[in-house]
Amino acid sequence: MLRLLRPLSRRVTWTRWLHLFIGTFVFGIWLFISEGGLYIPVIALGLLGFLPAMRMVEGLQARVLLSPHGYKDDASGIAVTSSATWADRWRTVLWLELRLGLGLLTGRITVVLLGLATDLASAAGGDGPAPDSLLPLPGGHWWYALLVPVPVALLLAAVVGLGELMTLLARRLLGPSAAERLAALEERTEQLLERNRIARELHDSIGHALTVAVVQAGAARAAGSPEFTERALAAIEETGRAALEDLERVLLVLRESGQRPAGGRPTLADADRLLESARASGAALDAEVSGPLAQVPGPVSREGYRIVQEALTNVLRHAGPVPTRVRIAVAAGRLELDVRNALATGDPLDVLDPLDGNGSPAPGTPAAGRGGGGRSREDGGGLRGIRERAALLGGEASAGRHGDEWRVTVGLPLDGPR
Structure with missing residues (x-):
């Protein structure tokens, strides 16, 4: 009733x-x-x-x-x-x-x-x-x-x-009407894509800065050298300042204030700063840059920077300061990115492609990452973010073990979809 x-x-x-x-x-x-x-x-x-x-x-x-x-x-x-x-x-x-x-x-x-x-x-x-x-x-x-x-x-x-x-x-x-529903769906899709892009930006920039700070602080404490500690603090300061600029830019977008960010998004032209940050963290970094980076379109150059940043962040987070090689090449209408590092003791030796969405470690391989934290490279959103960035630009990405190295390879067309 x-x-x-x-x-x-x-x-x-x-x-x-x-x-x-x-x-x-x-x-x-x-x-x-x-x-x-x-x-x-x-x-x-x-x-x-x-x-x-x-x-x-x-x-x-x-x-x-x-x-x-x-x-x-x-x-x-x-x-x-x-x-x-x-x-x-x-x-x-x-x-x-x-x-x-x-x-x-x-x-x-x-x-x-x-x-x-x-x-x-x-x-x-x-x-x-x-x-x-x-x-x-x-x-x-x-x-x-x-x-x-x-x-x-x-x-x-x-x-x-x-x-x-x-x-x-x-x-x-x-x-x-059908046209109005389609327009609303497109607007909603644009909003979700923008949120996803902002999430990737925060993950890459802030995650990289925190990883560098943690690695530098741990290395300085273990070294016990005032000179090394001074260099580590300088690297932490520089990385933190760059992360604050990225955070300010993203917050301005979220507030929709209409103001210009303090600085533009970094591109591959700023890769030297990124490589020096990794070297300051103790990684024996060998870099090879070839081709006219200045001719790389803005969207490709910006996403390429973030891809290299995430790959180096994974190296420092999961393998530590190990020998690392970075190759950035522009040739035949493509941007080729290749980051490989020696596998440290305790680093997961997965033979599956972590970008295929499976995320399961190979049988008989360690499931825990460096330091016994219980996390492998597949657990976070970094490698997934690399795949998404490459797919949005019409490129492809792969990552996994190659012999005694962990390798991230990305190919992006210079005239692909934006």
Whole structure:
């Protein structure tokens, strides 16, 4: 019983009833002005439906009166934009005609059922049938009073049912068109891509800075040399400053402040700073750069920098300061990146490609990373981020064990998709 009565306690049930009655009011106003020409309101509403702004007006009214959360309910399925196509206009015309018809039906049902309840109450009190009574009943029968709730209950059920029907029609006829849904989906996709890009930026820049700081601090403590400690602190300071610039730039984007970041995103032209940071962390780094890096398109150069940064971060995090070779080459319309390092004791010797989404270590290989932390290179999002960056640029990436080395290889076309 409570479940059946619950809709009657909701505000939206009665605002939907009001929405249905508006059609009755419109028709009643015309009857007050003219007793004939009942088809004129129908034609007039049809012509109004072709006005582009009419769809927005009806959508706003439908949201206010039909949606449980009011006009701010973007998830209501009811659009509040003007008609952009003829299909939108025709749907608006159909909506207006159906709204008028259901409004007249609601008014008729309300009058008939309330009148029937009144007649039953009058007959139960001993009064005879009134001249305009809908159901002539002989008076004097007290048990008529027991039937009074029946038309009232039917009226309440009609209010709930017709309100739900009106809401479904609004979502179907005033809802977003296929073009509007596609535009909303594209906008949502762009937002998700931007969030994913920002997440990768934070992971690469801040993760690299923290890795360098941890490695430098640990090496300085183990060395016990004031001179080495001084160099380690200088490297930590420089890396931290660069990470703060990256963080400030990303935060400006998130705040949508419209301000320019303190510095642009780093490109392969800034690779020397990245390589020096890795050398300062103790890695025996051998770098080979060939080809015109200045001619590499901006998107490819920026993503290439992040890929090299993530690969070096993985080296420091999982293998430590081991001999590492970095090759950056521009030739034949492609950017080739190759980062390889010697496998340190305890580094996972996986033979699977960690970029294939499997992420399972090969049988018989250690599952824990360097330092016994219980994490392998596949556990984080770094290598997955390298794959995503390469795929977005139309390139390919692979990583895994090659002999006694761990190798990350990436190829990016210079004229691929951006």
